[in-house]
Amino acid sequence: MPSLQQARAQASAITSGKSVPEAEAAPTSQLRALFDRPRLSPGQRRIAQYLIEHITEAAFLSITDLAERVGVSQPSVTRFAAAVGFSGYPALREKLQSIALGTLAGGPAAAEENRGNELQAAVDAEIENLENLRRDFADPDQLIDVGRELSASTPLTVLGVRISVSLAEYFAYAARRVHPDVRLVTLGGSVAYDALLQSREAGGTWVLAFSMPRHAQETLTALRVARSAGLKVALITDLALGAVADEADVVFATGTGSRLVFDSYAAPGVMAAALLQAMTDADPERTQARLEEYEQISEQHQFFLRD
Numbered sequence: 001m002p003s004l005q006q007a008r009a010q011a012s013a014i015t016s017g018k019s020v021p022e023a024e025a026a027p028t029s030q031l032r033a034l035f036d037r038p039r040l041s042p043g044q045r046r047i048a049q050y051l052i053e054h055i056t057e058a059a060f061l062s063i064t065d066l067a068e069r070v071g072v073s074q075p076s077v078t079r080f081a082a083a084v085g086f087s088g089y090p091a092l093r094e095k096l097q098s099i100a101l102g103t104l105a106g107g108p109a110a111a112e113e114n115r116g117n118e119l120q121a122a123v124d125a126e127i128e129n130l131e132n133l134r135r136d137f138a139d140p141d142q143l144i145d146v147g148r149e150l151s152a153s154t155p156l157t158v159l160g161v162r163i164s165v166s167l168a169e170y171f172a173y174a175a176r177r178v179h180p181d182v183r184l185v186t187l188g189g190s191v192a193y194d195a196l197l198q199s200r201e202a203g204g205t206w207v208l209a210f211s212m213p214r215h216a217q218e219t220l221t222a223l224r225v226a227r228s229a230g231l232k233v234a235l236i237t238d239l240a241l242g243a244v245a246d247e248a249d250v251v252f253a254t255g256t257g258s259r260l261v262f263d264s265y266a267a268p269g270v271m272a273a274a275l276l277q278a279m280t281d282a283d284p285e286r287t288q289a290r291l292e293e294y295e296q297i298s299e300q301h302q303f304f305l306r307d
Contacts, residue, residue, distance in 0.1 A: 026052040031055060032121065034256065035084055038040050039213060044080045045261045046070055049118065051096065059100035062243050063089045065174050122259035129255035136254075137274070146250050146276020153206035155181035155230070156200045160210040161218045165263060167210040167236070171272045177294055178280050178287045188218025193225050200229040208275070211237040211244045212256060212263060223247035246300050 035048035050070045058066060058179055066089075067074045081092040126143045137143070150156055156179055160168025165186045169243050172184040183204075196207065207226045211219045220243055223233055235248035238256045245251045254271045257264035280287040298304060 024164040028052060028121075030102075032259075034095070038081075040083055040258070041214065042261050043072055044083055045258075047072060047077060047080045048084075049261065052118065055096065056100050059093060059096035061093075090171050118259065122257055122264065126257045126264060126266040129257065130270065132255055133267045133270060140274075140278075142250065143252070143253055143274055144278050144281070146252075147275050148174075148282040149232070150206050150208055150234065150275065151179065151279040151282035153204050154179075155183050155199050155202050155204045156185045157185060157196060157204055157207045157226075158209075159185045159192070159196075159207055159219070159222055160228075161186060161192070161222070161240050163214070163263070164210040164212045164216070164219070167212065167268055167272055170269070171208065171210075171276065174273075174276050175279065178276075178283075178290050180290075185222070188216065188222060192218065192222040195224065196226045196231065197229055200226075204231060206232050206234060208234045208236070209248070210268070210272075211235060212265065212268065213238055213258075215242070215244050220244050220247065234275075236268055236275075238268075 013065060030191065031048075031052045035045075035052070035236050039304050040048065048064075050066075054069075058069070061069065061262075063077050067077050070077075078089055081087075081089045084092065086092040086095070143224050156175065158168050158172040158175065160166075166184060168184060172182050175182045181202075183195060183199055185192050199207075207223075209223060209226075215237075223244065224247055226233055232250075233248045234250045234252070235245060236252045236254065238253065239245060240251050240253035245253075252275075254267035256268065257266060
């Protein structure tokens with residue numbers, strides 16, 4: 001295994017007579033592009049983050065040493081290599097070494113760039129997701145139509161399991177302020193089946209479902225149950241294609257932030273808020289009456305702190 005000093009010597013030799021490998025892009029940019037896979041598990045993202053932050057040393061580690069540094073198993077490193085498109089860890093390490101040599105050849109400036117703020121990179125990625133959503137909102141007709149349908153569905157079922165629970169809870173909490181019967185489902189299996197079937201028997205016509213990566217098997221099964229019961233499905237997710245999207249009548253696909261160990265949901269959150277807005281606009285008289293009633297109750301029982 002080459003030492004760090006040997007790596008620097010190799011880099012010096014390269015720059016003395018040849019172009020630096022992968023010089024067309026900054027090292028950190030190359031690594032982010034290499035590891036930008038929304039389907040990476042949180043454990044795999046930990047490996048990616050370690051490699052980005054310690055590339056000049058990590059690229060020359062054995063699989064045993066890398067696993068120990070990150071705190072994962074050797075098979076986890078092998079699966080990570082496969083997940084980012086390599087036949088195994090040796091092939092991945094060869095690629096990492098070419099990037100690391102470029103970093104070393106660039107001197108302190110390149111090394112400093114490699115230690116760039118990953119939090120800022122995550123924010124940049126979310127800004128891009130929001131920009132894409134903004135372009136989608138240039139034609140809001142579908143969103144307005146679905147908001148009207150959700151408003152008219154009584155009861156309205158909101159579904160979100162595992163990592164998608166937080167988005168479903170946010171939507172259901174707000175929707176209850178303007179809709180008379182919102183039913184939140186955050187568990188899969190027979191609990192979800194019962195809730196969906198009862199919602200249909202009570203006259204419900206629509207389910208709003210959230211499915212964020214990594215997509216839960218329970219979500220797919222629940223949507224199939226909903227469809228078989230005669231409910232229509234509106235889905236907020238990250239991909240317009242796939243098994244879960246195939247079960248939906250309407251799909252709102254928005255990007256998720258995948259730069260950190262766990263995903264962030266700026267764009268799906270805005271999409272949920274936009275659907276809530278469409279629901280309030282669909283029946284403005286009911287909306288106003290319910291909001292005023294809620295304000296009176298909240299004031300009477302002092303739900304909130306006074307400013």
